[in-house]
Amino acid sequence: MDIRKVKKLIELLEESGIAEIEIHEGEESVRISRGGSGTPAQTIMSVPPVDSGVIAQKQISPTESKSDDYSNEGEVITAPMVGIFYTSPSPDQPPFANKGQSIKTGDVLCIIEAMKIMNQIESDVSGKLVRVLVENGDPVEYGQPLFVIDPS
Numbered sequence: 001m002d003i004r005k006v007k008k009l010i011e012l013l014e015e016s017g018i019a020e021i022e023i024h025e026g027e028e029s030v031r032i033s034r035g036g037s038g039t040p041a042q043t044i045m046s047v048p049p050v051d052s053g054v055i056a057q058k059q060i061s062p063t064e065s066k067s068d069d070y071s072n073e074g075e076v077i078t079a080p081m082v083g084i085f086y087t088s089p090s091p092d093q094p095p096f097a098n099k100g101q102s103i104k105t106g107d108v109l110c111i112i113e114a115m116k117i118m119n120q121i122e123s124d125v126s127g128k129l130v131r132v133l134v135e136n137g138d139p140v141e142y143g144q145p146l147f148v149i150d151p152s
Contacts, residue, residue: 003121073131079144081112085135086110086136086137097110103123105125106123123147127150131147132146
């Protein structure tokens with residue numbers, strides 16, 4: 001299911017008084033629900049203890065810290081969902097986009113796998129791909145910067 005359709009469903013849900021909606025399209029389905037005004041559900045997770053000798057922490061000084069603001073380099077394309085980032089349609093195929101490549105609006109930049117569904121992420125802007133900020137196979141969060149495209 002296209003992410004734009006999901007966003008439209010969310011907008012419709014917010015505009016109406018409906019608390020929950022479920023849509024099926026062929027083998028794909030999506031269920032969207034609004035949180036009620038009641039008490040939020042509590043989740044309890046059991047986490048195994050960690051041996052402190054196994055984990056080594058690296059202290060980063062302010063001069064070493066890496067800035068996450070790439071807006072001065074161009075347009076930042078962010079993840080529209082949580083999932084696993086893939087640069088190509090399959091491991092044996094070339095990446096959709098490479099650093100330095102000319103990108104057009106609508107070009108597929110990557111795939112984000114969410115709930116066993118492969119979602120193609122398209123460019124919102126035309127220009128030159130300046131940076132790829134995520135490695136193939138990395139998990140990504142909603143709103144996480146993925147690419148920087150210089151529109152000039």
